[in-house]
Amino acid sequence: MEKKILFKYIDDPLQVNIDTYMSHGGYKAWEKVLKSMKPAEVIDEMKKSGLRGRGGAGFPAGMKWSFIPKDSPKPRYLVCNADESEPGTCKDRVLMEHDPHAVVEGMAIAAYAIGSHQAFCYVRGEFAYPAAMMEKAIDEAYSKGILGKNIFKSGYDLEMVVHTGGGAYICGEETALLNSLEGERGMSRIRPPFPAIEGLYGCPTVVNNVETLAVVPQVINMGAEWYAAIGTEKSKGTKIFSLSGHIKRPGNYELELGTKLSYLMNDLGGGMLDGHKLKAIIPGGSSTPFLLPNQIDTPLDYESLAAAGSMLGSGAVIVIDERTCMVWVIERLIHFYKHESCGKCTPCREGTGWLEQLIGRIEAGEGQQGDLEKIDSICDNILGRTICPLGDAAVMPIQSALKLFRDEFQYHIDNKKCLVKTEFEFK
């Protein structure tokens, strides 16, 4: 079912102003936390709510916060990961543009929970407008004494800044993000140590996605039980799905987790574009494996999608109709991942390059027999063998496509043309 928690006031153009936000109950949770809750209580509340990270991996947020060592003498940092760059995903951007104070409040509560006095919002370089909105929101919060020194006379200090990246997909990976935030080249770090132990400037750090943080004030306001009652047994709450592709009404929809994919596509999305036939669905951003039309009733939650052979990921549902050549889709995707590979570890750096060359030549009608086997072997070589998940992200849709649509690839190699009759001009 569509359920608006994050999107409750998203259509109110004045929601970006702090007064409107506060008139809608904004910063109540922050005040409540500061005045009446201990950090450990906040973490407990989050654990109870069952809120999971919305960036893609789905790691329980409360658990992540509790990993911060209690006795570390070092300062702690909270980082909001607003480097939203997974193809198909456009949810964080909307939150930052239309409800930036929710993000600021969520960041503040998270920072308090982990004992941090400095929070960073790392916004993707291309997001000039969302970054400006976040900056405006932070400025407003400072002017109202909601951020800064001695907030609400509680004695608690919190500084918050927006930092814009240079525009690299890899910087959405938390360790590369931390490198970038430190002014280094965006390259992922070796784990362990995990950021909770040694993160930004070697200090304990929590990195959370925008959507995760934006819902935190609601969880505090309404209580963990209320939130935990929404969704399925293991996937609690709501999630924003960015619906795109060959669909009548693409856009961001907030759904209770466990809602069927068909509800999103047909009831909210209005069905396939121009009455075309559904061919495949990418359910969680470009790095997740494909679903087939017969899986359209899969509930949208972490477990069901995993059982269906895919992932909830960032919640970017990309709908593909029957006119689309899957070789072309994969070629577009691998071009992206090859371009975004940071170049640190061999399998990803060399592997994505070779995959692009092989898939590119199949798409161009120059494929050779044996290319598919080679692609298989390169994919095996990358999957699980890289430092960060970028390698896996690049490989998973390819492996899925080769499994589900291998005939199309073979047809490309054999006949030097597409199996599907395509109306699109690609070249």
Next chain:
Amino acid sequence: MTIPRKMIDLNMDNQPLRAEADATILKVAEANGIYIPTLCAHKDLTPFGGCRLCIVEVEGMRGFPTACTTPVTDGMTIRTNTSQLQAIRTEILQLILSEHPCSCLICDEQDECKEFNATIRKAAVTTGCRYCSNDGQCELADVVKWLGIKEINYPISYRYLPVEKDDPFYDRDYNLCILCGRCVRMCQEIRMADTLAFKQRGQRTIIGPAYSRTHLEAGCEFCGACVSVCPTGALSEKTSKWQGKAESEAVTTCALCGVGCQLNLQIRDNKVINVLPAEDHLINNGQLCVKGRFCIPELVNNHKRLRRPRYFHGGIEEQLSLEKAIEIAAGKLSHCPPEQFGMIISSNCTNEDLYVAQKFVRTVMDSNNIDTMSRVSYGSAFGAYLNLMNKCTTMEDLRKASAIICIGLDTRFGQSVVGVELRKAGKRGAKIITINPRPHNLTVVADKWLQPETGQEAGLIDKLAKLMEIGANKSKGVKRPAASKGIRAELAEAIGILCEAESVVILVGSDVIQYRGSSDIFESIDKLAQTLQAGVMLLPAQNNLYGSLMMGTYPEILPGGYSSTDKARLNHFAKLWGSELSDSNLSWNAESVARGREIKVLYLLGEIPLKSRPAADFVIFQNIYAPDFFNPEELVIPSAAFTEVDGTFINGEGRLQKVRKAVDPPANVFPDWKILSLIAQKMEKKGFEYLSSEDIRIEISRVIMGFHNSDESLRPILPFKSEFHLSAVSEGEMVNFKSKGQKPFLLQTRVAEHTYRGFTLSAFVDGMKAISDENVLEINPDDAKELGLSCDDEAIVKSEEFEKIWPVKITPQQPARMLRVTLSPGDFSGHNPYPVKIRKNNV
């Protein structure tokens, strides 16, 4: 003392092992002789985990963790060599090889090729084959061999990157680069120079200075540390890249400055082909500067090396045998009265050479006329400098200091090993203050940069000392003088830093030497050191300056640092040497040569005091190269370089260090002490029957306490007695340049510091020409614009005494209205800086 780490038990390849708790799997494997292939890991660098070859299987761990990044835990069961691992490694290495020209690694005819060189030209140059300079030393090849890769599944993709040869000293062929990141980490973590970085991303990732700068522009120190760690042939030394693999190594002490780094000379066919830093050494700790790393092979293997004695007389040049040359020298010297003889010896010579030389002068020639060129290059500061030298602190103190003051120091090319220590100190929290009129490489490292006007350093240091004294008297410790009391705020900040520091070390570079009034600077430094109770570390350009003091190669100084007018000491030495010693005749010194005092025989041992031939009836010139002035009456004797002799040096800290013979000198070329001994024997003097430098060392140890022979190169510091009084170079009158109107131009002359035995390195080492600014006039861009000078112009510089023409080099670092020129030793001296007039030379 290190606290013993917790030991744990683990199992690796069915072998029970004990290991330290924090060690990585790779380190434990290496310590126990288990080979895990890796290309990006290096023992000095932080784990990178990039190449993915060192993957292992660990029971209970998901996937394949990399051995270089995974720490061992108690009870861990590790397998390093299963068939699955080997298959994955083979695949990963193939991916690396697909981008690396690799016909040298997987050629079908490799075995035959090794034996018969059969296919040397079969593969194209671009794909490698034998055309890689790293042939036989390639770590990639080792891993390929270990994994037994015979073919690769990918077509070879050549990157078509041009080989970068524009920068001096080392070439870069990034087609061979496997992006292991060792060079980048070396540059960033160990050297902390941040010249190299990763650029681009994905498959197009490449190494180099950011923003398309050249290495020279990016502030590269050319320390060569990146070249040393490169596992492939991507980075290679220009001079030694085609020399192949070294057959043997020899550890010796560098003779190119007073830091005293330990070198690991790479030897092949009785030739020093390359120089690497000696590892884990107390002084340089596996690091070198550009001079030690790159210049030595070119310096000692140069085709311009002297190989046969030459005799010039009556306009004829004659090549002779060494015996004949000795005969001529002995003949000339035996007819030379003591006061008409003079010897200038290089402070680059070993202690043994220096000792024999002064003994030769004192006993054979019955004279005291022996000196080094340091007296001239240090100008009026010489006495004060040597005085400070006696209080010299050590590298260990520098590593412990909580505040460091650098005066006139630039560690980009010279003493860059000290620069590394400074950056390390900065990282561990020590405060660094640098005093220099010019922007230099330490400005970015320093917490405080005090920028006095050129020539006004003494005043600034004085002020600092005075204010510190006041601060210390007023209240014990922390009391910052207020900035409002007319003290410059910067100075106050510096004093704040110094007040809080527990231990201070003062480093003195060569930029403050040879000023007019530089003796004031050293006296101020002395004062400051006393106030702060700080150690002073002088970084002399001459590697064995301390040795020359200890050996007594000055008219005023006897071995051990005793005054040569001390009758008792003279008698002591006379008894020891079995010869009468004179206590008079102290009027001649190196400055006399510079001033053109005529004598009968001038013996130049490893020195060139002037650009032109010095005034003397006859000159004996003993060096590794020939002088470039024409000489009507001269004997030229070739001598051995420091890589070809045994002996000792004493570095700027006063540490006695071993010089080990790495290669034989050219045929019929001998060490300096040997030549002198032969001449003395020819003149039928006793006391020169040395068979080896060891004999001399034994004799020296009888004269100087603490100077005994041992194999350990790290020895306690030698104290010397400063009982002597040195006559310093007289200064000219300072012209009052505080005239009305616009400030006149001031010319600062400095002595080239990158020299060996009187020759500037840039004359014999190609790369040094690119990095040293010798004999060019450095000028600020604004001044150049005002004068209409552009970078390929020449300028006429005129003062009341001289008129010179120099090519112009426009440098933004040069302060306004200040000119600077770096000259060979002995080119100029006295009243520096000079007020000058300058105009463009219109050809």
